[in-house]
Amino acid sequence: MKINRLGIVAISLAAMGALTLSGCAAGTEKAAAPKGDSKAIITTNGSEPQNPLIPTNTAETGGGKVVTSVFAGLVSYTAKGELENEVAKSIESDDAQNWTVTLEDGWKFSNDEPVTAKSFVDAWNYGALFSNAQGSSYFFDDIAGFSYDADSELTGLKVVDEKTFTVELVAPEADWPLRLGYSAYSPLPEVAFEDMAAFGENPIGNGPYMLKGEGAWEHDVKIDLVTNPAYDGVRKPANGGLSIVFYDSQDAAYADVQGGNLDVLDAIPDAAFETYESDFPERSVNQPAAVFQALNMPYYLEHWSGKEGELRRAAISMSINRDEITDVIFQGTRTPATDFTSPVIDGYSDKLKGADVLEYNKKEAKKLWAEADAIAPYTGTFDIAYNSDGGHQAWVDAVANSIKNTLGIKAVGKAYPTFAAALDDRDAKKLTGATRAGWQADYPSLFNFLAPLYQTGAGSNKEGYSSKEFDRLLKEGAAASSVEEATAKYQEAQEVLLKDLPTLPLWYSNVTGVWAETVDNVVFGWDSVPMYTDITKK
Amino acid sequence: MPSNSPSGQTHYVAELEDTPVAAVDRLDESQKARSTWADAWDSMRRRPSFWISSVLILLIVVVALFPSLFAQTAPDACDLGNSNDGPAAGHPLGFTRQGCDVYSRIVFGTQASITVGLLATMLVTLFGVIIGALAGFYGGLLDALVSRIGDIFFAVPTVLGAIVLMSVLPVRTPVTIAVVLSIFAWPQIARIMRGAVLSARNSDYVTASIALGVSNSKILLRHVIPNSLAPVIVIATVSLGTFIVAEATLSFLGIGLGSDVMSWGNDIGQAQTSIRTSPQVLLYPAAALSITVLSFLMLGDVLRDALDPAARARR
């Protein structure tokens, strides 16, 4: 966290008078790899990808794990979320709006087709095209020519030559390159466009791994990956491949690591929170990750708008004993929140003005609640909506109890049978109280934690929060010319959120994982996924 | 026919009794003929296990109706500070993961669990017995129709039915859970009943009744149904327990009772996460459930014996 990620961009700006993302591939230190079998296959947990493995249509973790292993984009992220050049030689701009991307020589897809500027431009155009209905199309909405409701070419993308293309953004974005490590920005070989559905079954990429031949993806069972001999980037595998076994239940996967059928597990089930450290001495991890959990507060309900709502939201927030809940219910596998982002993101702060509203304070909570009651007395039950198929019941009950015990009001969890059912009431603005909300970052930036969730009219801003001041600060942050300035704006924007509390930050989900004695060098990335290429097997 | 019995006797002749046959066989015509049901009652009340199970069930029902008589601690007064703790003063069975009193939750959970178990069992048995008896007794088109309707209902996964119905119904209560469970479980009892009726329908006593000109409905009610109930009673009493657990499974899958409703099922379901470290959280509600099921199994056994003339005759 000490290394300033955005700084890479900023330093270049100062030094060259141009925004340059210089490669830092040379600077990455690789631990002296202990002897491992370079042919050994690492087995790990995953879930059946929701869609065919097309990078622009893979937004969930099951498919994401495969896509990031099979494809290499312009840049990739280190374990700490720093950028490293992969296919890119440089990504430069004079004005943060018009970018020139130059590619390294020698990159090839696993079918020997060279990776060219066209591989990127065609792939991005495919992902953005309206009628292709790609789930991640919105990642291209800041490129000139993008349309949300009709087919249109990304006119902002221009192939200059074999190894160069230019990108014109709709508005300046100093940290635009930061997002390019996300899998949606992967290149595609020409064969993909002949039959995208067939390609999704047997994707051909340029990443560290490739599918182990036809039928490597055994649906609902596993997917077998082997090292890609054509790959020569910064993520060169220290093992022979990956076998990603699909699980519906983390309990089953955990039992498999204990039973010696699985090498690496990246999610510890509730039932093992108390025992994983003794089950796997020295072979477990529990560190913060880029996952933010919160309670969203709709403004459209009686008692929850205006001055009264502001008081009540603060009172509720201060009546939740985050420390105790993360300690007891989660056994320390969550970290109490102090802002709206995550400790692994550069620019995270635990000293935002007004952050004391996130601390348990029984006296103040009661006082604020009483003040709100003076405006209009509150009767009824405070409920917390959640989808009961996601394992949320324990903490929702604990939060409800905490509120009940502090404020002396009725508070209960309100279970919806499925995520779809819960989403429906949120979309239709039919909530009767708070709702569970969560966000996992796609790429390591403050902006990604704020804009999609709280900007006026943003896609995932379901409770309809709207603040002119917040929107303005966000826009200023995006267009800022230095990282410090951008971070300052984003933090200021969060201070607006702390005052309005459209969402009550609860905690950051840690990445938790265990591994078998057979493997070494297991390090988990900022995105909660193990750095598979570094793992060695005895 | 047995030519050589162990004692070596080849013929056996009963000794003459003093009472003349005519006296034994004389009917007491002054009294009304006793029904199977009345006979059953007579037989039942003479058995100790009938009284033991009845007292237990009565106790369970009283706890269900008036939980506050049995527990002073509020079941929803939970303090995370006590999470998964062992017994303490005033908290004889310790605490749940949420820091609630286990004993008090069992007492207050009785109502919901017994409602689910009893109501579902009664609905399923009533419906299953009527439909199964009609199908087995009359056969033909009626049998085909109701049996195939049963097939359709049984084919619908309970989970699907539960999600849909739970979403349509505005609230999730023990009653709705019981109704939902019954809708998809009655074909089981109906099939069992139908099979038993098929056997009983062709018994000698039914043939005799038909020969005597007794009406169909009378034969069905007085002879066929009582003589076919034995397997149904077994299934029903076991089902009572499985319905209560099914409520736990529905909660486990996220479509059961809300967490503000106390129920054994809910607590058993939530105990899954603590099972390795604090088994008491699972043990006590499961024990309460076991005792309930045991009481009903015992009662079912007695009732079954009572309805079986052969078994009754031996006593």
Add this chain to the structure above:
Amino acid sequence: MLWYTGKRLLQMIPVFFGATFLIYFMVFSLPGDPIAALYGDRTPSPGVIAQIRAQYYLDQPLLVQYFHYMVGFFQGDLGTTYSGRPVSEVMASAFPVTARLAMLALIFEAFAGVLVGLIAGLRKGKLFDASALVVSLLLISVPTFVIGFVLQFVFGVQLGWARTTVSGEAPLNELILPALVLASVSFAYIVRLTRASVSDNLNADFVRTATAKGLSRPRVVTVHVLRNSLVPVVTFLGVDLGSLMVGAIVTEGIFNINGVGGTVYKAIKLGEGPTVVSFIAVMVVIFVLANLLVDLLYAALDPRIRYAK
């Protein structure tokens, strides 16, 4: 008999349409927009959602959706999942696994259940009977997910006698532990059912006759008592086959088995109409056939049962 069987097979047609429509109706009534929910917290643009909804006819009324499904069905096309996989392919991978698991469980509960129930019925009130009662109570009172969890931990992790979960090919030896877990509750039913029937039949006239005839006790017990006690047991097994196949959600989850129960459960949660309906359609056929087989077995078990022409 042949006529009866033929008639029963014909009855499958209305059952098939009734069940598929009922299930389509239920999936249709599931709350929420399945496509929007596919993306979790990351909401794609409304245009993308609308296009995918149209692709799966989700923007159409119930009858149109059902019609599309049926037209495809009779052309041998069962539709696709939301991930674009043909449903027929999903079925081809899930059914064989589940069939093996369910058969193992059925065999276990039938043999072990009848044996234990028989002995308990013969020695009513004795120690064996009491022990069988306690075990049954335990199996009834402790939910499957706990039994499965404990058995997996003890046999898979601590003793290492069984593989903790079932691998992709799901060989029979790996399915033994899951089958025991799956059969546990039904085992309790069969024990109680057999015990009750056996103890009833011990007092029946035909048993006394057989004993009086001088038949050996084992022969009386197996041929007369057991055979006549099996009608309810066989009925139960017939009905239970379906529950073992679709109701194995929890067991499949614990042992990571890619079977029918889990697939249908996931499809229900996703609101994937064609998947749910296709799976259940096959289940309906299995139900009807199993029940038919049971009805035919009645005649063999109980000479009093005869079917009218």
